[in-house]
Amino acid sequence: MDKIFTGTLLAGRYEVMGQAGRGAGGSAYRALDRSGGGEVTLKLLPQAEGDERERLLSAARAAAGVRHPNLPAVLDVVHDAAAGVDALVLPPMKGEDLGRCVQLRELPLADGLAVLAAAARAVGAAHRAGLVHGWVRPSAVFLLEGAAGSEAVRVMDLGVGPPMRPEWRTAPRFSRHAGVMEFAAPEQWRGEEPTPATDVFSLAMTGVFALTRQAPYAPDEVKRMAGEQADVPAALPTGWPAPVAALFRRALLPDPGQRFGDGDEFGDAVDAVRAAEASDEPAAARAEQVQSPPAHRGRAVPAGAWAILLLAAGCALWLWTASRSSAPRTPDPAPPPAAAVDERVDSVDPPLSAASADRPADARDLAAPGGKADTADASHTYELSEVVEPPRVRNMVALLRELERSYPPGLRDAGVTGVVLVRFRIMESGAVDASSMTITEASHPAFVEPTILSIQKLRFDPARVNGRPVKVWAELPVQWQLAQ
Numbered sequence: 105m106d107k108i109f110t111g112t113l114l115a116g117r118y119e120v121m122g123q124a125g126r127g128a129g130g131s132a133y134r135a136l137d138r139s140g141g142g143e144v145t146l147k148l149l150p151q152a153e154g155d156e157r158e159r160l161l162s163a164a165r166a167a168a169g170v171r172h173p174n175l176p177a178v179l180d181v182v183h184d185a186a187a188g189v190d191a192l193v194l195p196p197m198k199g200e201d202l203g204r205c206v207q208l209r210e211l212p213l214a215d216g217l218a219v220l221a222a223a224a225r226a227v228g229a230a231h232r233a234g235l236v237h238g239w240v241r242p243s244a245v246f247l248l249e250g251a252a253g254s255e256a257v258r259v260m261d262l263g264v265g266p267p268m269r270p271e272w273r274t275a276p277r278f279s280r281h282a283g284v285m286e287f288a289a290p291e292q293w294r295g296e297e298p299t300p301a302t303d304v305f306s307l308a309m310t311g312v313f314a315l316t317r318q319a320p321y322a323p324d325e326v327k328r329m330a331g332e333q334a335d336v337p338a339a340l341p342t343g344w345p346a347p348v349a350a351l352f353r354r355a356l357l358p359d360p361g362q363r364f365g366d367g368d369e370f371g372d373a374v375d376a377v378r379a380a381e382a383s384d385e386p387a388a389a390r391a392e393q394v395q396s397p398p399a400h401r402g403r404a405v406p407a408g409a410w411a412i413l414l415l416a417a418g419c420a421l422w423l424w425t426a427s428r429s430s431a432p433r434t435p436d437p438a439p440p441p442a443a444a445v446d447e448r449v450d451s452v453d454p455p456l457s458a459a460s461a462d463r464p465a466d467a468r469d470l471a472a473p474g475g476k477a478d479t480a481d482a483s484h485t486y487e488l489s490e491v492v493e494p495p496r497v498r499n500m501v502a503l504l505r506e507l508e509r510s511y512p513p514g515l516r517d518a519g520v521t522g523v524v525l526v527r528f529r530i531m532e533s534g535a536v537d538a539s540s541m542t543i544t545e546a547s548h549p550a551f552v553e554p555t556i557l558s559i560q561k562l563r564f565d566p567a568r569v570n571g572r573p574v575k576v577w578a579e580l581p582v583q584w585q586l587a588q
Contacts, residue, residue: 108133108148108187115182118146118193132198144179145194149264157190163235163263164192170233174226174257175248197383199249202314203242211314214347216382219245220311222254223372227307228367231300236265238298240306241287242313287313290358293330300366307370308355314451316341320356329358337508342500347377397478425528485529485575486567495530495564495576506561511584521585522547524555528580534564544579555582 108131112120118135124145133146149160161181164581168178180193202219211219223245227237237244239261246258258447285293289305292298312320318339319327329336338356340349351373364370372517418539515522525545529537538560543552559580566573 114184117461143196147192147198149190170230172226172229174222176258180579182225201243202245206314206317216315218253221371222257223259224367224371227303230262231366236298240303242310290330293327301360301363304355304363305576308352337504351377360475403530481534488576491567493568497565498563503562507556510558512550522551524551524582526559526580530564531575532566534566536562
């Protein structure tokens, strides 16, 4: 029975005053303790029979013994035979869960990390007691009304969620706030028992959702990771500071042995990033606050955790700063009047071909499929350094995923890394002119075709002169690197 009517007296003591909430972990009710204990919250346990009911009750009693400021105090575990329910008795809790909170407003980065750190500490306390949550998700993180920062966080449903059911792993759709599999780790998709590292993955999924209003992986991507042990780059915002992105990328690795070991270790890493972001340390020093993952056991890790992060930062920053990369500059001169734009653009030289005098053909004569380096007419095209409003990457996450998928399997198995320099033209629409793409440097020939195919998928906000979109030549360094 999951519906309790107002006025019902449970366990001869708790008078139900109304429903307080409902989620995948069971319904919650406001109640009055008739023995003089005041108002309480009753959290119903999932209905079960036999051994499963005993497991839930045993887990509930074990959870009641774990004390932490970010875990709700369990005052009692009660059974009402007439109503057919088991329930946890908790202090009164007014507020909203994290899933409902971010429906209304996106959390600032600092606030989201503070909530994540508190939740990780609470889960870490459970791990020290030998318990695994197994159900971490936005609706399991409750934010108390009237409290601020970490003091507002309560992690619910510790140890009392029903076991994962096989049919959940094949369902086509999942509820964003009440669903469980959407925030489950790859090993849970395989039907394995959750571990502390499983909770770390789900905490990270929850943290990204809190900060972006969407999970970093769709369920089918986690299913793929579970079946293929693939490293699929997480969908993280390209504007995040590098240490923040590195934190989440490690916590979201498909191999549990590569993640942070438990809630405490993850909480330490989150706090280190928070402290670094609050300081004035250089970016390189901040990145060192996130401990790099241990060496991968048994196979190379393709360009995910660190190299793809490096590429993301390099892409965005390089395209922005290239227009200012010449000599020290005085303030930008006023752009030419609209009537003079064409005259100025016509003076731009075409890009160097692979066989130009300044760039000998030899080993660099590596071009896009179908021919040599581009010799297309450069009329009406700017060099990137000549525009005051350079292009901005729109779909960096898509590029990172494509690069990850395109990494040559033979090189992955051999542990080969390298750098590819791609020159291409960005059209007024923001699309990449595929016919213009040229590999001007490549440390290994096998990187050439995957890089070209991946870069073709980039889209930009176009470069502008006098507010008008223009074509622009760009050069992008792509670094393929395997974590050691």
